[in-house]
Amino acid sequence: MSVEREDLWQALLRSGETIATDEDYEHGYKRDVPQDLQQYVSFRVSGEIYGLPIHEIEEISKVFGTTHVPRTADFLVGIGNVRGRIMPVVDLAKRLRLRPMERGRAARVLIVHLNDEPYGLVVDAVIDVIRIPPDKVEERPGGITGTRAEYIRGLGRRKGVAGPGKGLGGAEMKAGEEPEEIVIILNLATLLDPKDFVRVGPGEEGRG
């Protein structure tokens, strides 16, 4: 396995914790994550690959039930309750204004921490843990515009699945060739800005 790619299992092994099984995930396996500035968890949302620093992610859980909250933005699925802790659960596809895709059994909720509060991020699938040295993280290129840009901290690269198939930019790959994929590293602080959560629609004041 290349130095840069390791899957979640390996990362956990290295951190000295016991491996979590699917069953653990069901009940919410939690591990203490040491500060690691180079490792990122990559995950898929609407066909694109995104990443978050591993120390911002507290737990990876299967999708759980949420309670809808009125007068909030559409990307807020609702509030969820994980072992007694209440947290807002955000549909990342909607938040990033991507075309939502059908979610299957691979869907997960990343439980992250911002300012000491937990949030859940719904993603289509969790891929693996990658290591990107700080100097290899590119600043978000000026080319990316639109609201999505504020949520982007930077870009990293990751070796994709070996071909044949399509690589970066849609070019055809030969068998055995490992294409490079871009991982968009997200900025939690802007992604989860409290100001964006509340939405009182027109005519929702004083009408009933």
Add this chain to the structure above:
Amino acid sequence: MSAVDQNASEFIAEAQEVIETFSRTLLELEAQSRSGGADPDLVNAAFRAIHSLKGLAGLFGAQAIGGLSHTLESTLDSLRLGKLALSRAVLDVLFEAIEVFGRLLTPRDDPDEPDPDIEPILVRLRALTEQEAPDLPQDNLEWVGEAILSVLTEYEEHRLRENIRSGRGLYRVHAKFDILAIDVGIEQLKDKMKVYGEVITYLPSADGSSDDSIELDILLGSKSSLAELSAALAVGDVSVHRLAPADAPSAITPAPPRPSQPSTPAQPQRIASPTPAEPRSTSSGHNGHNGHNGHNGHNGHNGHNVVAAPMPASSRREPAPSLLADDVPEGAGVSETSLRSLSQTVRVDLRRLDLLMNLVGELGLVQNNLAGVLEHLRQLDRSADVSRELQVQIRDMTRKLALLQQGILDVRMVPIGQVFDKLARVVRKLSRDLDKDIRLVISGAETVLDKLIVEELSDPLMHMIRNCIDHGIEAAPERARLGKPPAGRIELRAFQKGNRVVIEVEDDGGGIDWLQIRDMAVRKGQVTPEEGVSMAPSEAVNLIFAPGFSIRETATEVSGRGVGMDVVKTNIAKLSGMIDVTTEVGKGTKFSITLPVTLAIIQALVIQSAGHTFCIPLNSVLESIMVETREISTIEGHEVIILNKKTLPLLHLSRLFSLRPLSRSYRDPHRVYVVVVGLAQHRVGLVVDELLGQQDVVIKPLGSAVRNVPGIAGATELGANRTVLLLDVGRLVDEGVRQADATVSIGVSHVR
């Protein structure tokens, strides 16, 4: 949290505690200095507090705090050594230092923002030391004996000199303690001795080398005679010996009687020893004041005025003075006992308590499961014995779980005195800034409330006090003209009433003129002229709680734009509380806040609308009724019903929240359920599909992202991990009322 963050938050927590202690001590010192003299033990306590803060800052590398502590410590050292007098100016700088500490300890939103500048306060502190009196010629203390003198620290030696100068006799109390019981023994003896004077130091005795006992020589400065002291203290292994006669070489200058007005600023006084509390009658003769002779200073033989301080710190016979001499608040605490009780408390992170509560909740689930197993067992196993045994155990567990839950809730309870202390500082500052003399009377500081509630109360109470001092209390000349005492009086009261707590803020200021309010509301268009005419005084006064209402047109420097009572009301409502006001023009105003004792668990009414389940705090529910649809009238597009001869505006929750129906629920077209909710004097009927019953629910805070959704107050757990939103009745009532006010209709009486 990373390791660094953990350390930082521990440091901040400890530092804040120290500063709280320091602040309380200063407030007491200030009160004492106004009415007599400052207790040297208190000054020493203040010194020790900052000394420990300095050490703490050094260990955690907190440079700004360390630097400020260092300079502050020197100032306090000068105070305790008598080199600097405790004047109002000095106290001002000390209180300012507290504010600076507060700013330094507040976590900053932007980590790159530089620390607040401490240079100005440092300059002020250093300037104080320049006021230090030159060292006075020192008495010859040779007669005390080199043996004793050689082991006294500089501070202790200073105390010794002070005691002698004030004409006290020096006594050596010799005591022998069993090594196992020495803690208790010393405390008891200490308490006894403090009544008679000041304990200067404890000297281990020369022959204290026995393996199971420790002998001490305690130096006591006292005005009592050897006979009196022996009678009181010499018991068992304790003996009293005189080291110097009571009429030591220093003149006792008779001082003029104390002026009756305690609230005029005290002139700078030196820290001098307290007279014993007991001979109160005789001390009125001694109760000179310190420096009111018109000069601060050097009269008499050694240049010290005679003292009078009301009472030593740990006197149990008389409670410590409040901020103002004649009021005795409960729980204002004696400094020494309150410092001691501090060490018996543990600082608990509320999050840990939440964790514990969660565990209790999960244990509850396990218990349910066990009950299920029991059922199963009963069916399978015909033998009743095992089932019965299990049942007994489960019942026991249920009981203990309930106790555990209550125990954890109790841990969350803190005395409201925490907030009252902060308010006392605010009053002090405002009274200086606005040049209005204020007497603050506090009672019920020991009343306990959920910690979250107490924290949330801080802002609204501060708002109210600001308003009161700024707009309520008149300026001195006006008060004089009205025949009121020169100092404005503000009373802060807290007491328990059933399962609620009432907090009152009452002043003797000018009161709220309902006519003025009504006219202003009409002028601003918040109320129509017709409504204004028919408005009763109590309704008009409650207009101050309307959003955006303001008595003053221009903001004053101190309290900003006007009253801001709508914010206060909203905050109180968020705590499931209510606020009420009674006022009389020219006499004063009283605000009354009623709160549930604990926020964590409340009784709620569970309802359903469009398939979504919500909870309403039962406190706010006036009644729930079933209403035939034909009883509903529509006025200008808004639905109302007549209930008890009054019009009740109706709010459909499903429409208000734009709820998408979650399930196809059968709704009877002919009738609906209406939950009548009210806050203070307004009522609204919430139209819902189903009433699902009442139950106790555990309230959970919503994170910052979802906290501000209008109409939602929090999340509750209905048990079995079912999360349901709690409605913000205050907000809903507002929306309902606003809608109703938009209705203009002849013949519709004003909403009550």
Add this chain to the structure above:
Amino acid sequence: MPIRVLLVEDSPAMRTFVGSVLESAGEYVVEEVKDGIEALRLVPRAEFDLVITDINMPDINGLELIHAIRQHPRHANTPLLVITTNDRERDSLRALKLGASEVLTKPFTREELLVTVARVMEAARTRAASPDPARKPVRGPGGDG
């Protein structure tokens, strides 16, 4: 053989700092007490190779403690290190007169603490090897009890 240290200090933060610095150095075992009375309880009963004490403590201050310790036959020569704040010259001198081996002023770093302790222990060892006749045990206050 680890060096047994008695640490007398009323500030918990200071106590933790000194205690942990010494213990992590490896050669010391530290017993911490928070005031002079606790210290006096231990003095007759336990063996200490070194006493470290603060001066400014309530009730029994450091000077009184040093004095009392020196009275005890077992501890006439035990190395005594005194911690003091930096502007207390008068107290530091008194401490030395009463029999303290050395004075260490706050604030100090780990290194300063370790070096000073090592120095004090070394001096004690040298003295034990060749006792200085000029050094007399300090006399106590008259026990007119």
